[in-house]
Amino acid sequence: MMIADKIIILKEGEIYAQGKADSIMNSCILKEVYGLQAQVCRFAGFSKPVIVPLEMG
Structure with a gap:
């Protein structure tokens, strides 16, 4: 099941990144x-x- 073709990542109400999840989703952005x-x-x-969390806080 596919939910979305593209995603938008917001930071402080502004678009930080957008595109296909597999191309923009990375550990630095997270x-x-x-x-x-x-x-x-x-x-x-x-x-x-x-996405695998490395530490729980």
């Missing part, structure tokens, strides 16, 4: 925008990236 330390992984059988 850290800078959301303060989330995570790894963006790609697994066989999944068409979209999977």
Whole structure:
């Protein structure tokens, strides 16, 4: 099931990044925008990236 063809990431009410999730979603963006330390992984059988938090706070 696909929910969206493209995503928009907002930071402080402004567009920070936009495009296909697999091309813009990365650990640097997650850290800078959301303060989330995570790894963006790609697994066989999944068409979209999977976000794995590295620390829980």
